[in-house]
Amino acid sequence: MRILLAALLALAPTAAHAQNLTESTAAVRDRALADRTAWEVLESLTTEIGARPTGSPAMTRARDWGVAKLQALGFSNVHVEEFPAEAWVRGPESAEITTPYPQKLAILGLGRSASTPKGGLEGEVALFTTFEQLTAQPPGSLKGKIVVLSQPMPRTQDASSYGALSRNRVQGTAEAARRGAAAFLVRSISTDDTRLPHTGSTRQAEGPAPIPAAALSPPDAELIERMVARGSPVRIRLNLASQSLAKVPAWNVVGEMVGSERPDEVIVVGGHLDSWDAGTGAVDDGAGVAVTTAAAKLAGQRGARRTIRVVMWGAEELDDSGEAYAAAHKDEVGKMVVVSESDAGSGRIWSVRLPKGSAGHPSVQAFVQAVAPLKVIVSREPAKGAGSDVAGLVAAGAPAVGFSQDTSRYFDLHHSADDTLDKVDPADLAQMTAVWASFLHAAANSDVDFRALAAAAP
Numbered sequence: 001m002r003i004l005l006a007a008l009l010a011l012a013p014t015a016a017h018a019q020n021l022t023e024s025t026a027a028v029r030d031r032a033l034a035d036r037t038a039w040e041v042l043e044s045l046t047t048e049i050g051a052r053p054t055g056s057p058a059m060t061r062a063r064d065w066g067v068a069k070l071q072a073l074g075f076s077n078v079h080v081e082e083f084p085a086e087a088w089v090r091g092p093e094s095a096e097i098t099t100p101y102p103q104k105l106a107i108l109g110l111g112r113s114a115s116t117p118k119g120g121l122e123g124e125v126a127l128f129t130t131f132e133q134l135t136a137q138p139p140g141s142l143k144g145k146i147v148v149l150s151q152p153m154p155r156t157q158d159a160s161s162y163g164a165l166s167r168n169r170v171q172g173t174a175e176a177a178r179r180g181a182a183a184f185l186v187r188s189i190s191t192d193d194t195r196l197p198h199t200g201s202t203r204q205a206e207g208p209a210p211i212p213a214a215a216l217s218p219p220d221a222e223l224i225e226r227m228v229a230r231g232s233p234v235r236i237r238l239n240l241a242s243q244s245l246a247k248v249p250a251w252n253v254v255g256e257m258v259g260s261e262r263p264d265e266v267i268v269v270g271g272h273l274d275s276w277d278a279g280t281g282a283v284d285d286g287a288g289v290a291v292t293t294a295a296a297k298l299a300g301q302r303g304a305r306r307t308i309r310v311v312m313w314g315a316e317e318l319d320d321s322g323e324a325y326a327a328a329h330k331d332e333v334g335k336m337v338v339v340s341e342s343d344a345g346s347g348r349i350w351s352v353r354l355p356k357g358s359a360g361h362p363s364v365q366a367f368v369q370a371v372a373p374l375k376v377i378v379s380r381e382p383a384k385g386a387g388s389d390v391a392g393l394v395a396a397g398a399p400a401v402g403f404s405q406d407t408s409r410y411f412d413l414h415h416s417a418d419d420t421l422d423k424v425d426p427a428d429l430a431q432m433t434a435v436w437a438s439f440l441h442a443a444a445n446s447d448v449d450f451r452a453l454a455a456a457a458p
């Protein structure tokens, strides 16, 4: 009897704590659903800064905006971490079909594109539908050609079509150059049917000289397909000017809600502050910056046991900020409780990939219960990564949590001139914020050890 009583006494605080955490997590969720911070941050960023490519004057203003915003929202230890990054600056661009039926084309140069020679370049189209069809061509066989890769992108909720097709843009330039092509045009990795092309980064081949590379709007890619189908050679004239800058200063902007009991145990979340130049970076990735900032504030402002850190990464689109952050914080990774980046637009979260082996933990259950009414399910797959800016931390051993958003509409907007604030639904932003805030609250107010859970998992 005495043993049973002692056992009950030992258990009681844990059960009571779990109950409290479930209730307080639901309360944070409800506060987040009614909170306007994420919307106000996004409205401020897109109105007062707008497009902010790494290396641009706007990015310098965005850095100062980030510092001021984090301070105004009550974050501590607000500071800037500088690192060298690559930049690519767009110049004048035009393209037209010269024969057989002269027509103008809607294009947008890709990040790392080379410029065309003065006066432009003209070449015959070599059309491919798939990446494999292009890579099946022997070396040198496309000498002087303008390669057009025209595969269309299906709409998916889980972004799997972007996963499958983004290499058309990222790797197509190098594959075309290796075969002697003079230039590369890719159908925009887009689910939309407007005449706005979608840019993005590409990679140049090592060895052959860099070549001009641009995205075609979806209707223009189809126009070229129809002309090629008629059988006679199709020729395109291209004029692209740009500047590649090897190293410019870039910045990760950081703020913390410092933990009251275990300040050195840190949860690292954020979005990327840089954007492409065509739109105003509302869905990519102003939304991620806004949601994680608001969620950290909501979860931390009434005191959390662990520290919640927000990072506004400063050079995601050309791949530099995650590497810089991981290098600067490699000695701290062992103290990182869990890390995640929000970088998939402003659609609602519908699934969460938990750190491996953690689903049964009381704090994780407090989170799962809080977000079930928001139509969030738990994936059977544990989180592997959680955004390119935390990939270096995850590779160094930091546990990751991933929130899957509905991307059905994201790729209508992503990297295009249509990435603007009016496309964001404040109710969707509030749902995202509620999911993030619930997770941050539950993880920051427990002693859940995701590394130990993962190690113990089968």
Ligand SMILES: [Zn+2]
Pocket: 272, 284, 285, 316, 343
């Ligand atoms: Zn992004």
